[in-house]
Amino acid sequence: MTHLHFFIIGALLSLATPLLVAMETCPASGMPGIPGIPGLPGRDGRDGVKGQKGEAGAGSRSAVGPQKGEKGELGMMGYPGKRGPIGEPGEAGVPGVGGAPGEPGDSGTVDVHQVAAFSVARGTDDYPEKNNVVRFTSVITNIQDDYDTETGHFRCRVPGTYYFVFHATLDDRLCVLMKLDHTLLTQFCDHRKTRRQVTAGSMAVYLSKDQEVWLETKDYRGMRGGLQGYSIFSGFLLHTH
Structure with missing residues (x-):
């Protein structure tokens, strides 16, 4: 049975109910029916x-705020970053202005300052004094008198070797x-006792200005000779420093 059938039956019953009530008032009517x-x-x-779209509301749209705020305060300095790669060399700068001329140097003669040499002889039959400077009194060469025949010393005028x-x-x-x-540089000794012979010695040494060099005897001093047998002391500048 469908819902429609139940609906029809319900409607008929609702119409029959007042009729039954009316019959109930009549003395001759029967018993009421079941609901x-x-x-x-x-x-x-x-x-x-x-439905259709409603009309817009009465409220207004709020104003748009400012586009950019004010600049904030400077923050604290951060830690140094890593060193970046070395850039390419830049172009050469413009040459600077030339400096002022320097003061004039001391006057002098180049040839005199760069040359130093001497060669002196001892042509005597007397032995030199023991433990004393050997003086060579006969001058062969003595540029600027660097060797002093009175003292027996050579004094350096041009520093060098x-x-x-x-x-x-x-x-x-x-x-x-x-x-x-x-100060002792070196010593040259010949301990052979003989009638007549020649001995020699040499060395290179650096000298500063005004330093002096000389020869000096020790215990043995058998240096002698006449005009035919000179003893010679020489020195010359190899190069300046």
């Missing part, structure tokens, strides 16, 4: 048509010391 069964709920109706050499004629044992400002 009918309630009808089933009806189905939902179909969706209605969509010098070469000194001596040749001695002797008839007895001989020990000769070469000194620089009372």
